[in-house]
Amino acid sequence: MTARLRLTAWIDGVSVFAPGLTGWPAARAALAGAGFTATATEIPKLALLPPAERRRVGTIVRLALATGLAACESAAVDPAELPTVFASSGGDGSNCHAICETLASDDRLISPIRFHNSVNNAASGYWGIATGAMAPSAIVSAYDGSFAAGLLEAMVQLATPAETAGRILLVAYDVPYPQPLHAARPISDACGIGLVLHDRDCGRGGARITVECGDEPETRMADAALEAVRTGNPTARGLPLLAALAAGGQQRLVLPYHDRLGLSVALATG
Amino acid sequence: MNRRGFARIDAAHARPRPSLKPVPLTHFTATSCLGTGITATRAALLAGAGGLRPCDFDDAALTTWIGRVDGLEAVRMPPTLARYDCRNNRLAQLALAQDGFADALRSAAARHGPDRVAVILGTSTSGILTTELAYRRRDPQGGALPAGFDYRGTHNVNSVAEFVRASCGLDGPAVTVSSACSSSAKVFATAARMIAAGLVDAAVVGGVDSLCLTTLYGFNSLELLSPEPCRPFDPGRRGISIGEAAAFGLLQRHAGGPDAAGLVLSGYGESSDAHHMSAPHPQGLGARLAMSAALARAGLGAAQIDYINLHGTATASNDAAEGAAVRELFGDRTPASSTKGYTGHTLGAAGALEVVIAAIALQEGLLPGSAGTTRADPEIGIDYLLEGRRRALHHVLSNSFGFGGTNASLILSRVAP
Numbered sequence: 001m002t003a004r005l006r007l008t009a010w011i012d013g014v015s016v017f018a019p020g021l022t023g024w025p026a027a028r029a030a031l032a033g034a035g036f037t038a039t040a041t042e043i044p045k046l047a048l049l050p051p052a053e054r055r056r057v058g059t060i061v062r063l064a065l066a067t068g069l070a071a072c073e074s075a076a077v078d079p080a081e082l083p084t085v086f087a088s089s090g091g092d093g094s095n096c097h098a099i100c101e102t103l104a105s106d107d108r109l110i111s112p113i114r115f116h117n118s119v120n121n122a123a124s125g126y127w128g129i130a131t132g133a134m135a136p137s138a139i140v141s142a143y144d145g146s147f148a149a150g151l152l153e154a155m156v157q158l159a160t161p162a163e164t165a166g167r168i169l170l171v172a173y174d175v176p177y178p179q180p181l182h183a184a185r186p187i188s189d190a191c192g193i194g195l196v197l198h199d200r201d202c203g204r205g206g207a208r209i210t211v212e213c214g215d216e217p218e219t220r221m222a223d224a225a226l227e228a229v230r231t232g233n234p235t236a237r238g239l240p241l242l243a244a245l246a247a248g249g250q251q252r253l254v255l256p257y258h259d260r261l262g263l264s265v266a267l268a269t270g
Numbered sequence: 271m272n273r274r275g276f277a278r279i280d281a282a283h284a285r286p287r288p289s290l291k292p293v294p295l296t297h298f299t300a301t302s303c304l305g306t307g308i309t310a311t312r313a314a315l316l317a318g319a320g321g322l323r324p325c326d327f328d329d330a331a332l333t334t335w336i337g338r339v340d341g342l343e344a345v346r347m348p349p350t351l352a353r354y355d356c357r358n359n360r361l362a363q364l365a366l367a368q369d370g371f372a373d374a375l376r377s378a379a380a381r382h383g384p385d386r387v388a389v390i391l392g393t394s395t396s397g398i399l400t401t402e403l404a405y406r407r408r409d410p411q412g413g414a415l416p417a418g419f420d421y422r423g424t425h426n427v428n429s430v431a432e433f434v435r436a437s438c439g440l441d442g443p444a445v446t447v448s449s450a451c452s453s454s455a456k457v458f459a460t461a462a463r464m465i466a467a468g469l470v471d472a473a474v475v476g477g478v479d480s481l482c483l484t485t486l487y488g489f490n491s492l493e494l495l496s497p498e499p500c501r502p503f504d505p506g507r508r509g510i511s512i513g514e515a516a517a518f519g520l521l522q523r524h525a526g527g528p529d530a531a532g533l534v535l536s537g538y539g540e541s542s543d544a545h546h547m548s549a550p551h552p553q554g555l556g557a558r559l560a561m562s563a564a565l566a567r568a569g570l571g572a573a574q575i576d577y578i579n580l581h582g583t584a585t586a587s588n589d590a591a592e593g594a595a596v597r598e599l600f601g602d603r604t605p606a607s608s609t610k611g612y613t614g615h616t617l618g619a620a621g622a623l624e625v626v627i628a629a630i631a632l633q634e635g636l637l638p639g640s641a642g643t644t645r646a647d648p649e650i651g652i653d654y655l656l657e658g659r660r661r662a663l664h665h666v667l668s669n670s671f672g673f674g675g676t677n678a679s680l681i682l683s684r685v686a687p
Contacts (some may be wrong), residue, residue, distance in 0.1 A: 103487060117392065119450040120449065134544045135542065140445045141445065156469055185422070187425070213442075261441060261442070
């Protein structure tokens with residue numbers, strides 16, 4: 001077998017909106033041991049989109065945009081300048097539910113706005129409208145491995161010469177589906193994780209991250225309540241990475257990708 | 271928005287773009303309404319014969335034409351992969367069995383190691399038809415979906431990548447790109463990057479999208495369904511015809527030896543319109559950025575492109591925006607056509623299907639004409655091909671654009687075998 005490739009980058013910005021974890025500064029303290037209580041995910045209000053668009057978007061788009069903006073603010077970069085990777089297990093489940101209900105009824109006239117919001121890349125589309133970013137936007141989905149797949153896509157882009165001008169924004173996001181879809185795909189509460197990655201150390205004190213493909217078992221959260229958050233949402237599979245960032249120093253962890261593949265991560269905080 | 275407080279990216283970080291090292295496309299196959307496999311697809315393109323028919327899908331009561339693949343109802347999934355049984359994965363299964371493609375994947379896995387072969391596939395609606403039909407059979411009391419409904423195996427966007435990975439015994443990164451109608455063009459970019467970075471040695475790329483009520487009634491709600499076979503770039507165009515297709519390619523790191531197909535992916539370019547969810551940028555700015563990036567990565571000038579396979583959906587706004595972008599970059603000198611009059615718009619499969627058409631064009635020395643289009647829109651002013659032409663081709667550019675303003679352009683080139 002060929003030697004495994006290691007990909008390295010620096011984390012310039014972080015954001016998170018998850019149960020009991022509202023924004024990176026508060027989440028960092030909670031994950032570093034200040035104490036965690038699972039409360040409903042709070043998603044910041046969205047002032048960025050024009051009012052007409054703002055009325056049209058669902059929770060999943062509000063979550064993705066808030067997550068991306070907070071990561072850019074954390075990194076002090078202009079969102080319009082960054083290529084993006086949007087990673088999610090699926091799209092807008094509430095919108096999908098409404099469309100399927102209409103299609104199962106006698107009157108199948110679905111709303112045009114519902115239809116264009118049904119595309120899996122809706123969050124990326126609204127991100128462009130909101131920020132003016134015309135840079136490439138990758139869209140990846142890998143079920144419960146979507147966070148790892150998104151991180152890997154971002155790291156590969158940084159490693160490909162002349163791909164990104166050195167920086168990229170990863171936005172991972174998933175929200176619960178309404179019943180009856182919820183029973184078939186239980187997602188407990190919304191979770192968004194954003195990272196701004198840089199292909200070099202720009203002196204902002206960001207952690208160095210190195211990833212490689214492997215087959216080690218995924219890392220779990222030591223705290224039972226946090227482990228419930230991690231397993232309750234595909235994007236929250238990225239929580240061990242945030243916990244390692246909060247802990248600082250040298251850390252190793254494995255993010256789940258698929259049943260024969262895990263993404264091994266080494267973090268070094270300066 | 272208030273952008274104060276954001277640092278500008280240092281101009282010194284901008285770098286010149288070297289050319290992409292071309293990635294060999296060693297195997298490919300396609301199944302659409304033109305037929306199963308390359309031979310049927312090639313024959314239809316050479317004959318100028320499209321495969322659209324009046325809509326007879328499920329009980330859809332819509333006056334439109336569709337590109338339907340015959341025989342999917344009879345396709346049987348492998349017993350161990352029964353959970354993946356849905357129209358979309360049946361279409362994938364049928365297509366994988368053509369042209370020795372599944373065997374080529376197994377050979378690649380043996381040659382490189384299963385963990386060194388990635389699966390990167392595009393779809394827009396995956397197996398949502400299964401959910402649409404399940405919603406007709408909800409429990410009258412509690413509203414539950416019927417027993418046996420398997421969301422992960424059918425509806426979830428990644429079900430097709432899981433199915434292909436499992437059926438071909440591949441262990442590398444496996445991911446689905448679901449970005450509407452650019453999905454299976456963008457997979458070529460993701461796969462080329464993984465190979466260039468050294469993460470994998472090969473990748474199965476492709477797109478699979480199948481007929482469902484969401485897209486039929488959805489495009490109907492936007493008043494974009496043509497009541498007749500679609501006529502891309504025709505001044506009398508009346509909208510799109512929806513099709514279904516599965517198209518696959520195998521990209522492999524260059525091994526130095528001769529390659530029978532003699533084809534390489536030589537460039538890709540992506541961009542975002544940042545304009546509107548369902549309407550393209552009116553001047554085609556995003557389309558132009560994607561095509562320019564593909565040319566830059568390939569190290570080619572516009573004059574070196576011999577043929578452009580247009581996105582060409584046959585909506586007035588798409589044709590006008592894409593036409594403006596093509597005219598600005600290529601003038602009226604580069605022959606171009608949309609092949610959606612043959613296949614319909616296969617949405618998330620269109621990018622990969624049109625790469626396969628580009629591959630056939632390069633191998634045959636064929637510039638495909640248009641099925642359906644009888645007159646080229648004089649307002650657009652590009653060299654739009656109504657009839658096919660025969661000529662040796664070296665570089666073909668293919669466009670795919672989607673809702674959300676997502677754009678991807680690919681360049682496929684012929685190299686000496």
